[in-house]
Amino acid sequence: MTRTPSMNSAQLIVDNDFEVAKVNKRLFGSFVEHLGRCVYTGIYEPGHPTADVDGFRQDVIDLVRELGATTIRYPGGNFVSGYRWEDGVGPKDQRPRRLDMAWHSTETNQFGLHEMARWLDKVGGNELMEAVNLGTRGLEDAMDLLEYANIPGGTKLSEERRANGADKPFDIRMWCLGNEMDGPWQLGHKSAEDYGTLVSSVAAGMRQMDPDLELVVCGSSSHGMPTFGAWEETVLSKAYDLVDFVSCHAYYQPHDGDMASFLASGVDMDGFIKDVAATIDATKARLKSKHDVFISFDEWNVWYSDAEASRNPEGIGNWPVAPHLLEDVYSVADAVVFGDLMITLLKNADRVHAASLAQLVNVIAPIMTEPGGPAWRQTTFYPFSITARLAKGGTVLEPKLSSSQVSTPKYGDVDGVNAVAVRGADGSVSVFAVNRSLDTPAEFEVRIGEDLRSKAGLTVEAQTLHDDDINAKNTRDAQNRVTPQANDTVEFDAQSGTVKLTLPAVSWTAIYMK
Ligand code: AHR
Secondary structure (H helix, E strand, C coil), X not given: CCCCCCCEEXXXXXXXXXXXXXXXXXXXXXXXXXXXXXXXXXXXXXXXXXXXXXXXXXXXXXXXXXXXXXXXXXXXXXXXXXXXXXXXXXXXXXXXXXXXXXXXXXXCCCCCHHHHHHHHHHHXXXXXXXXXXXXXXXXXHXXXXXXXXXXXXXXXXXXXXXXXXXXXXXXXXXXXXXXXXXXXXXXXXCCHHHHHHHHXXXXXXXXXXXXXXXXXXXXXXXXXXXXXCHHHHHHHHHHHHHCCEEEEEEEECCCXXXXXXXXXXXXXXXXXXXXXXXXXXXXXXXXXXXXXXXXXXXXXXXXXXXXXXXXXXXXXXXXXXXXXXXXXXXXXXXXXHHHHHXXXXXXXXXXXXXXXXXCCECCCCCEEECCCCCEEECCCHHHHHHHHHHHCCCEEECCEEEECEEEECCCEEEECEEEEEEECCCCCEEEEEEECCCCCCEEEEEEECHHHHHHHCCCEEEEEECCCCCCCECECCXXXXXXXXXXXXXXXXXXXXXXXXXXXCCEEEEEEEC
């Protein structure tokens, strides 16, 4: 019989000289799709007690600011593959209602490109990352949308934008060329060959109009897709020099009650990034290209996609407006996995230059709302907001990590503790760590190199997200059931620059030194 030790252990050595990369602020992006209640009764609800003149919920704007989300990907997702962007501009009383095939809903088009740009301004000048429809549409439509959005004036579509109230162009830099075109569920799904051919002509055409765009080509919808790898290779072979990013999407949930593997989901995400990076490198070498392509991890999260909450409405006469869809309520365990995914993105900051948490409000989201009622923070809100606040503008340092192992059915033995360190622009050092073990706390030691120590000063604080009930959640009626708490096990030896603290089983921790 194997005995479970009473304590696991892990050590992280942080040295100022070994940098991975600067943290791109786009790493803290999120995603607003016309799906369920993300837009309608999420960010936009005219008549809500906190709604402003534009119908934007002020309580949600305040929470989005607190979350620290940067770039917002819009308007989908699967939704974009049947979307006619022009339906969502112009006088609201003339905008058509349309069927949305992706989510079996009715789209009222009361919110569109202008509303999104305006909402982003109000949140704090956040960047818009726009997706074009390459499902039911193609080159001409992508060019039309680009003209409407980015040309200052003097042409049919740019003047239409001005007449619709936006005198200045939206100047959108980052564009997604379709969404999950590898997925058989996608409206207008394509083979890698067909998508590669289409996307290279769309990218070239868009660049003819606006050469400095940053273009994201669709990679695989998950690491486990049967076409994974071959898809990236084929598409990049055709479009490599014309694009700047390849996308990755990944969602995690426990399967058959296997919590040990679920808690180690970061291992899969890390492998996914490394596999895509290898494909980018191989393509670059084969094409003898001087151009660099990075990863936009533009959908990531925990998502209980097999659950009832993710079932589309059904029936030829049943196309509801803004139905309750994908409204997952996240537990402590989910937030720990989520925090681990953020650690993994940071560790790969040299290759991942943009990422979008899918999604922002109500739909697999850190922020929940009740129509006409309150807005509140899910458990996952905290790892995001704290990581964004401490790591934005910083530099990831090479994580020299050694950890006790935990065994998982899916990934074998993995590090029980995963961690990363970020040097802040203000000279602080932040360490983010998770204990993936289901039952064993870990003694975690962080050793700070001498010159970092002098820069980082001597105060150490740590906050831990944990609960004895790993299924504890925040709900409308218990909005603050789970919040991060000060970790009072921290010991700091200034002489040796060693921080020691206990990471409870199934926990996420941020350590801040300054
Ligand atoms: O985020 C929910 C959905 O997940 C998106 O619409 C799609 O791109 C992905 O499959």
